[in-house]
Amino acid sequence: MSTVATPPQGTTVAEFTVEFGDAKNRSVLIKTIRQTVRGHFSLSKFYSSDQGGRDVGPAMQRTPDIPGLFMCVSPKDSKVVIYDPWEKKQDMWDRLNAALKTAHAARGGIYGPVERSEMILSQDQIKTLCHELAQKVEGGVARVVKGTIPAAKQITGMPGRLLNDPMNSGRKPRYVDEVEGWEQRLDSTTG
16 A cells, blocks of 8 residues: 655646536635636526526526636646636627527626636745635535646645635734644633
8 A cells, every 4th residue: 555745845736727616506706816706507507406496488598508717727837817718709608698688678788708817826825726726626616627636735735835714814814824823822811
């Protein structure tokens, strides 16, 4: 029986891409970058959920399945790209908008692709993002569409430190490895 050693600090994780979305057609919050992204939408998933769905009418039933946004993560470059897989598929947007216009004649807006965004993250942020995405894939909130999600040991070996709660800018510890000491100090002052 072989064991896998913890990679040395500085291990490079290969680029990977995920699509967001779950069985309930929800948007997804990415805490590390403080951004909510569109999850995939499918009426068939809506109807097959535990609580089912109400009848949306024949026009809405022509609505195509809409993919969730994609996120390409390049840990080597600390680069993240969020993009719409339909960004060059005007025919799909036309089909969606036609179905929605027929179903809701008074509806004014026209839907189209979400604008591509790119960002460079710190080592702490990219490590934390990889950790967060691995949890989202495991929890069924995202799926890998290209490459491989890094394993926990690979993430541990990445440079940087895991952020404790990227959405909090208050009094909580900034890093995961500071939480235990912080909790001990709280216990000693309240006891």
